[in-house]
Amino acid sequence: MPWTFTTDLAAYRAAAGAAVAAQPASNTLLLSVADALERRGLHTFGPDAPFFGWWTGTDGAVSGALLCTPPHPLQLGTLPREAVSALAGALASEPLLAGLPGINARRADADLLAAAWGRRTRVVEELRLYRLAERVAPRPSPAGGARVARADDLPLLVGWMEAFHTELGIPAGASEALVRDRIPYGGFVLWEDDDVPVSMASFSRPIASTSRVGPVYTPAGLRGRGYAAGVTHAAGGAAHAAGASEVILFTDLANPTSNGLYLRLGYAPLEDRARIEAA
Numbered sequence: 242m243p244w245t246f247t248t249d250l251a252a253y254r255a256a257a258g259a260a261v262a263a264q265p266a267s268n269t270l271l272l273s274v275a276d277a278l279e280r281r282g283l284h285t286f287g288p289d290a291p292f293f294g295w296w297t298g299t300d301g302a303v304s305g306a307l308l309c310t311p312p313h314p315l316q317l318g319t320l321p322r323e324a325v326s327a328l329a330g331a332l333a334s335e336p337l338l339a340g341l342p343g344i345n346a347r348r349a350d351a352d353l354l355a356a357a358w359g360r361r362t363r364v365v366e367e368l369r370l371y372r373l374a375e376r377v378a379p380r381p382s383p384a385g386g387a388r389v390a391r392a393d394d395l396p397l398l399v400g401w402m403e404a405f406h407t408e409l410g411i412p413a414g415a416s417e418a419l420v421r422d423r424i425p426y427g428g429f430v431l432w433e434d435d436d437v438p439v440s441m442a443s444f445s446r447p448i449a450s451t452s453r454v455g456p457v458y459t460p461a462g463l464r465g466r467g468y469a470a471g472v473t474h475a476a477g478g479a480a481h482a483a484g485a486s487e488v489i490l491f492t493d494l495a496n497p498t499s500n501g502l503y504l505r506l507g508y509a510p511l512e513d514r515a516r517i518e519a520a
Contacts, residue, residue, distance in 0.1 A: 243296055243297040243298065243299075243324075244294055244295070244296055244297075244324070244327055244328060244331055244335075245294060245297065246292060246294045246331075246338075247292065247293055247294070248290050248291070248293070248337070249293075250278055250283065250291070252293075253275070253293035253294075253295065254279070256295050257293075257295035258275075259303075260295070260302070260304055260305065261275075261318055262449040264318070264319045265448065265449035265450065265451035266370065266451055266487060266489050266511055267318060267319040267347075267370070267511070267512060268318035268319055269445075269451060269489060270316050270345075270453075271306055271307070271308055271316060271318045272448045272449060273445045273446070273448060273453065274286070274310060274316065275308065276446065276448055277422070278291060280422075281422065285310075285418070287310055287311055287312055289311040291308060291309060291310040291311070292308070292309055293306070293307070294306060294308070295307075296320060296321070296324035296327070296328075298321065298323075298324075304321055304324070305317075305318060305319060305320035305321060305324045307320075307328075309337075309341070312342050313342070314341070314342055314343035314344055314345045314516055314518070315338070315341050315343065315344045315346075316345050317344065317345065317347070319347070320347075320350060325346075325350045325353055325354065326353070328354065329353060329358075330357070332357060332358055332359065333359055342518060343516055343517055343518035344358075344516070344517050344518075345514060345515075345516045346514060346515065347512055347514055347515075348367070348512075348513045348514060351364075351514070351515040351517050352515070355517050360520075361519065361520035362519060363517065363520040364515050364516070364517055366493060366495075366515070366516040367493070367515050368491045368493060368513065368514040368515070369491070369492050369494050369510055369511075369512075369513050369514075370489060370511045370513075370514065371489060371490050371491075371508035371509060371510055372487060372509055373477050373487075373488040373489065373490075373508050374507055374508065374509040375507040376474065376477055376478060376506070376507050377505065378474055379467055379470035379471055379474055379505070379506065381467065382467070383432070383434075383466055383467030383471040384435075384466070385432055385434035385439065385468070385471070386432070386471075387430050387431065387432050387433075387471065387472055387475035388430070389427045389429070389430055389479060390427075390429035390430065390431050390441070391424070392424055394424075395417075395421070397438060398420045398429055398441060399416050399417045401441055401458050401460070402416035402458075403416050404460070405456050422446075423443055423445075423446070426446060426483055427479055427482075427483055428443055428445070429443045430442050430444075430472055430475050430479050431472070432468045432471050432472035432475070434466075434468070439459065439463045439468045440457075440458065440468035440469055440471070440472045441456075441457070441459075441472060442455075442456075442457040442458075442469075442472040442473050442476035443456055443457075443476070444477075444479065444483070444485075444488070446483075447480065447483055447485040450484070450485060450486040450487060451485055451486070451487040451489060452480040452483065452484075452485035452487070453488075453489050453490060453491070454476050454477060454480065454488060454489070455490050455491060457472065457473050457476070459472075469502065470502055470505075470506065473502070473503070473506060474506055477506070489511070490508065491514075494513070
């Protein structure tokens with residue numbers, strides 16, 4: 242069977258690293274998660290050991306990969322159709338895939354795996370991946386301006402990260418570690434109005450010349466004033482300045498406001514994804 246599964250991060254990166262990096266936009270989460278595990282330790286995202294997999298085609302070349310950091314869903318990158326079909330069969334036979342909390346994949350791949358999983362499933366989130374095609378400043382421009390966050394902004398950023406995660410129902414235990422990791426390369430941008438921070442946007446460390454914007458957060462009482470548009474636009478420029486030639490982001494398709502905003506800021510759709518879990 243051409244799927245190889247392992248808990249060995251070094252083996253995964255040696256075997257699949259080049260193939261994953263060859264399609265950095267679609268494989269953005271595989272790249273950033275593996276990088277974080279290597280730099281910050283295997284338990285960065287939870288107490289259980291992560292595992293990895295890669296697909297080897299009939300030509301002997303690796304052409305796709307996956308990873309999982311329990312309790313988070315299995316994360317699939319770009320895969321050939323035959324790899325997805327083979328993975329569907331492995332769901333019932335591969336020990337590392339037993340007890341998956343969910344699957345995050347391109348929409349067509351998620352549908353195929355849901356049908357083959359052997360359990361009732363439901364779609365819990367539908368996502369769209371966007372690429373920044375042309376930076377377009379928001380009109381009208383919101384009051385205030387942007388600045389790169391500093392180390393002394395740590396308490397504010399951690400508090401806002403916790404609030405963001407709470408709103409989305411995401412476990413927030415790693416918020417401070419993520420903030421500390423991103424501040425040194427300028428990975429948090431604040432929007433200030435009258436020198437008071439009113440919104441934030443973050444972006445991932447550039448890998449394979451690609452950086453992913455997110456999260457973007459404005460406290461509830463400050464929304465509707467254009468701050469999120471201003472700080473998202475600024476974050477795209479900061480990501481370019483940090484070394485990214487491609488800037489991408491995910492949005493929840495259930496939120497028409499954010500999808501409309503990113504289109505106005507110059508983002509173009511790349512692909513749709515779905516997160517499924519057992520019903």
